Amino acid sequence: MASKIDIWNAALIRLGQKSVVSESEGSASSVLVASRYDGVREALLVKVAPTFARKRAKLPRLVATPEFGWTYFYQLPSADWLTNIGVWDRVDCPRGREVDHQLEDGLKIATDAEEIWIKYIADVNDPNIMTPQFREALSAELASQIANRVNELSGRAEKMEQWARKALNDARSADSQSDSSDMIPEGSWLTSRQGGILLHGNRS
Numbered sequence: 001m002a003s004k005i006d007i008w009n010a011a012l013i014r015l016g017q018k019s020v021v022s023e024s025e026g027s028a029s030s031v032l033v034a035s036r037y038d039g040v041r042e043a044l045l046v047k048v049a050p051t052f053a054r055k056r057a058k059l060p061r062l063v064a065t066p067e068f069g070w071t072y073f074y075q076l077p078s079a080d081w082l083t084n085i086g087v088w089d090r091v092d093c094p095r096g097r098e099v100d101h102q103l104e105d106g107l108k109i110a111t112d113a114e115e116i117w118i119k120y121i122a123d124v125n126d127p128n129i130m131t132p133q134f135r136e137a138l139s140a141e142l143a144s145q146i147a148n149r150v151n152e153l154s155g156r157a158e159k160m161e162q163w164a165r166k167a168l169n170d171a172r173s174a175d176s177q178s179d180s181s182d183m184i185p186e187g188s189w190l191t192s193r194q195g196g197i198l199l200h201g202n203r204s
Contacts (some may be wrong), residue, residue, distance in 0.1 A: 004125040010139035070110035089113035140167035
């Protein structure tokens with residue numbers, strides 16, 4: 001069984017740091033990885049868009065409506081949503097043209113469509129759901145970011161970046177064998193969390 005500790009320790013060992021036994025032990029090593037882990041995991045999920053993190057949902061329409069520009073608001077899945085792969089107004093056109101829409105307030109979609117279906121990247125926390133290649137990429141990216149932010153580890157930054165690039169390529173290659181049809185726009189996770197990003201159309 002894979003665990004978060006396994007991912008942490010893979011990064012720590014490459015950084016020449018002491019491994020950890022539990023998430024709550026409060027050691028310098030655990031504090032070091034814990035401070036970056038969730039952010040790195042979420043960003044990597046969006047960057048790789050792995051098949052294990054893809055979900056589909058029909059969105060509920062909200063009672064509140066936009067004051068101008070659009071007709072309806074729909075609620076995104078607040079429990080695990082990171083970013084959209086696609087947004088459609090018909091359940092039978094997941095590969096067709098997306099409906100005009102705009103992300104607002106972080107977890108709402110504004111649109112004129114009477115109904116909305118989405119495919120999205122979910123925030124996967126369980127390492128056992130992740131592929132081995134993704135776990136390796138997560139450890140590598142975690143080590144790379146730590147090395148670039150901690151002065152005493154800066155001497156390892158170049159090697160960690162090389163490891164991260166290779167692990168990322170391996171994760172993408174492994175996942176493409178399952179499905180390579182969905183593409184995530186560059187930077188979509190950061191901007192979608194901020195809201196107000198027009199993905200189609202030209203409304204304000």
